[in-house]
Amino acid sequence: MYERAEARIDVGALRHNCRVLRGLIGPGVELSPVLKADGYGHGVAHCAEAAISAGSDRIAVATAREALQIRAVDADVPILVLGALTPGEVEVAVTARADVSIWDPDFIQAIENQAEAAGRVVGVHVKYDTGMGRLGNLDPDVVVAMTRSIAASPHLSLEAVWTHFATADEPNRDFMDLQRRRLTELARRVRSEFPGIKVHAANSAALICDPASHFDLVRPGVAIYGMDPFGRDPADHNLRPVFSFHSYVATVKRFEPGMSAGYGRTWTAGEPTTVVTVPVGYGDGLRRSLSNRGEVLIGGRRHPIAGTVSMDNITVDVGDARPVIGDEVTLLGSQGEESILAERMAADLKTINYEITCGISPRVPRVMVGETA
Ligand SMILES: *Cc1c(COP(=O)(O)O)cnc(C)c1O
Numbered sequence: 001m002y003e004r005a006e007a008r009i010d011v012g013a014l015r016h017n018c019r020v021l022r023g024l025i026g027p028g029v030e031l032s033p034v035l036k037a038d039g040y041g042h043g044v045a046h047c048a049e050a051a052i053s054a055g056s057d058r059i060a061v062a063t064a065r066e067a068l069q070i071r072a073v074d075a076d077v078p079i080l081v082l083g084a085l086t087p088g089e090v091e092v093a094v095t096a097r098a099d100v101s102i103w104d105p106d107f108i109q110a111i112e113n114q115a116e117a118a119g120r121v122v123g124v125h126v127k128y129d130t131g132m133g134r135l136g137n138l139d140p141d142v143v144v145a146m147t148r149s150i151a152a153s154p155h156l157s158l159e160a161v162w163t164h165f166a167t168a169d170e171p172n173r174d175f176m177d178l179q180r181r182r183l184t185e186l187a188r189r190v191r192s193e194f195p196g197i198k199v200h201a202a203n204s205a206a207l208i209c210d211p212a213s214h215f216d217l218v219r220p221g222v223a224i225y226g227m228d229p230f231g232r233d234p235a236d237h238n239l240r241p242v243f244s245f246h247s248y249v250a251t252v253k254r255f256e257p258g259m260s261a262g263y264g265r266t267w268t269a270g271e272p273t274t275v276v277t278v279p280v281g282y283g284d285g286l287r288r289s290l291s292n293r294g295e296v297l298i299g300g301r302r303h304p305i306a307g308t309v310s311m312d313n314i315t316v317d318v319g320d321a322r323p324v325i326g327d328e329v330t331l332l333g334s335q336g337e338e339s340i341l342a343e344r345m346a347a348d349l350k351t352i353n354y355e356i357t358c359g360i361s362p363r364v365p366r367v368m369v370g371e372t373a
Contacts, residue, residue, distance in 0.1 A: 001328060005247040005280040005364050008333070009042050010226075011050040012370030013240035017224045018054035020238050021207060029214050030198075031055070032080065034221035035070060036062035041357035042225055042243055043366035048073045051224060060219050064092035071096040080125060082219075084135060090114045099123035099159055103137040105146055108153070115155035124150050125160040125200075128186055130179040132166045140186045147190050147197070160198035160217070161190050168205035168213070169229050176206065180213055187215070205229035208237055227353040231343050241341065243357045244333025245364070247280040249298065249323045250313075261315035262307030267292055274318050275306060278329045283311040285360035286331060289349055290314075298323050300336035332356070 022031050033056050039047035048059060048070050058078035059070050067079045079098035087110050093100050094114045102111065102124055115122040128143045129136030137143050143161060151158040163183045167175045180201065187199040199215040204223035206213040226241040228234040234241060253276070255261070255269040269275070278296065282288045291308040296316055306317035316329070332340055342353040349356075 001246065001248055003365060004250075005245070005284050007042075007360055007364050007366045008244045008246065008369045009046060009366050010240070010242050010244070010370035011046055011368055013226050013242045014042075014047055014050040014224060014370075015054040017226050017239050017242070018051055018056060021204075021218070021220050021223060022055065024207060024211075025214050025218055028216070030057040030200075030217035032058040032060045032200075032217050032219050033224045034060045034062075034082070034203075034219050036060070036066055036082070036221070037358050040221060040225050040227075040354060041360050043368075044069050045073050046366070046368045047225075047242075048077075052077055057217075061098075064089035064096065064098070067093050067096035067098035071098070078123075080123075087114075091118075094118045094120070094122055099125055101125045101127050101135075101162070102146070103127040103129070103135060103143075105142060105149065108146065108149055108156070112153055112155045121155060121157050123157045123159040125162050125198075126150065126158075128161055128163045128183060130163040130182040131175060132164050132179075134164075136163060140182070140189070143186060144189055147194060151194060158194060158197060160200055161186060162198075162200040165201060165203060165206050165213070168203055168209065169231070173210070176210065176213070180210075183215075203229070222354055225357065227342055227357070231346065231352060233341065233343065241333065243342065243360075245286075245331040245360060246333065247278045247329045247331065249276045249325055249327040249329060250279045251277040252323060252325060253277075260307070261317075262291075263310055264308055267307035267315070267317075269317075274321065274323075276316050276318055276323055276329075278314050278316060279312060280329075280331065281310045281312045281314055283361065284364050286314065287349055287359065290345075293348055294331075294345065295340060297330040297333075297335040297338050297340060298327055300338055302338055302340075 033051045038044050060080045062083040081093050127136035129138045150156045200217035202213040202218040204220040207218045226239045255275045260268045288309045294305045295302045303316050303318045307315045342356040346353045
């Protein structure tokens with residue numbers, strides 16, 4: 001290990017996950033992995049390369065700046081921006097030769113202006129809000145009218161109508177079914193006029209649990225990174241974690257009863273034990289709520305974080321183990337038979353796996369590992 005803490009990004013696992021997901025969809029369905037938020041914290045450039053080399057048809061992102069990041073990696077891959085754009089961001093998205101999402105009829109003109117100025121035709125995906133209650137247009141008649149205006153514009157190309165599910169990761173399917181039926185009904189209307197238009201809805205959870213949601217294109221995010229959209233073990237769906245997070249043992253100390261570790265003396269040794277310091281902390285995105293709660297792996301064994309997580313260090317009670325300075329410490333990932341999944345850390349923190357990898361801070365270098373072909 002070269003630096004004090006590093007995230008290892010297994011691009012071979014990412015390619016494996018893309019192929020597993022590809023195997024779940026029909027041959028005519030496009031695979032469009034979502035590489036927003038720096039690839040869910042994994043580092044966007046190497047993840048984009050891996051996803052493209054695994055045969056993705058297009059890449060989806062949330063922002064215009066992210067579209068530029070993808071364009072820097074690949075000159076040709078189709079890109080779709082899913083999120084809201086300011087007029088300035090529309091210009092950036094057009095420069096990146098990305099398709100954009102819109103839901104407000106008043107926004108059509110802004111896209112047309114940018115497209116005309118750039119001298120190119122911009123692909124547009126019209127978003128229908130079937131129940132997420134966030135972005136998208138609630139009125140199917142307005143969505144249909146928008147598809148007509150877009151199709152009539154010489155500067156725009158009508159690519160798709162789409163929606164996003166609010167509850168695809170939940171066992172009760174009622175609301176997801178309602179959203180899917182709304183989209184299916186809209187698709188029927190729009191396709192009668194524009195038979196070539198694409199329809200899309202599925203995130204990772206929908207892709208895995210509901211083939212009827214696949215339509216013409218799927219947008220898996222969390223699953224391509226080998227995390228489980230349902231918060232359980234990714235191995236249940238043959239997904240392999242891409243992200244692992246490591247540091248090392250920087251000091252080893254023998255503690256007598258009554259000695260404390262860390263700020264506020266929140267942990268005190270009850271009996272003789274060994275405490276190691278690992279130079280990683282909340283400045284690296286290891287959340288402070290893991291104080292006296294989380295676990296790490298050292299020498300293939302689980303050991304509890306003892307005391308308060310500080311900005312640059314944690315202390316770990318290793319009991320009767322005898323680690324030496326320089327031993328690897330795994331905060332996420334596996335050592336031998338033991339592993340700490342993002343799903344497990346998320347449960348400890350009452351959050352979701354998505355937030356775990358997104359939360360590891362830019363101070364932690366992302367190092368690419370795994371077969372590269
Ligand atoms: C983030 C996102 C996705 C991917 O969701 P996952 O749950 O990570 O698969 C798909 N579609 C939209 C609109 C998104 O914002």
